[in-house]
Amino acid sequence: MSVRPPQSFSNPGGSRQTGLDILEYELMAERADALGRHGLRVEQAIAALQVLDDPETTPARREDLLDTAADVVWSFFIQREICGLRSNRDAIERYRIPREVVARLGVVRKKGQT
Template sequence: MSLRDSLDLIGMVRPNAGTAAIGHEILAEKASSLGAAERQVIEAIAALSKPGDHNAHLAKARAAVWGYFVQRELLGFRGHADVIRELSIPPEVLAGLGAIARGPAR
């Protein structure tokens, strides 16, 4: 029996054997990416209480939360009330989600 025959036999017996490992890797990457986005939100919210340019910190927090929410929705998580509560996302951050600051008019 050749290698090709063996692979064909495996494909007939377990048709999803080759894709299961890839599917697992994809799920692991999605979880890792969502965790990284959550850490960015936590750091950005913590920066709001630090001295410095509050508007810059607020813009960064809004961008981080917006990206996190979009990523959650892409993964099928539609409700955000639980993470808003768990991460203590302030109302001032939520009020400006999706808003883009415009630069000087040209």
Template sequence: MSVRMPSNFGRLGAQESALDLLGHEILAEKAAALGRAGQRVEETLAKLRENGEGEHRNRLLKAAAEAVHGYFIQRELCGLRKHDAVIREYNIPRAVLVRLGAS
């Protein structure tokens, strides 16, 4: 399926302007999604630290690993490939990273 610009964007400058607006909106949504994913990581890691001992540990580890995995994917979609600084900043436990396949 091909997409065609509306006829009211007939001038080349207007087309470029419309594409710039779309690109800007896409970047804003990527940034917002990254922020939401980071917030979820913070929340799940806080729950893990507060209640991480005992019978709920496996459930909390799984939730934290899923949140971290989603955050890493969102970072990579934004072009951020290295996660070392994020791991240190969020103080992501080794038990969570092991569930992601990191050693």
């Protein structure tokens, strides 16, 4: 989908936009869209953690859910950094990311391990 920026964002002096300006606008829109998609994945992963309080949740299932949530949050933080958002403190508060997930961020697990 191609969208033109509002006229108030145009270059001062009424000069025409260059192809580079248009490309930059499209890239910004794509970054914002990707950030939104990652945010939805974080919400879903955090919601899936609700079963951790269930006594019937096995330790293996618990580890799998926490690892999955950590991977999703890590990807989200990388996307935020691409968008120029350096501090993740506000995202941790907004999405209520548990400390147990934050402690696992960036951990590389070997295949076959949980």
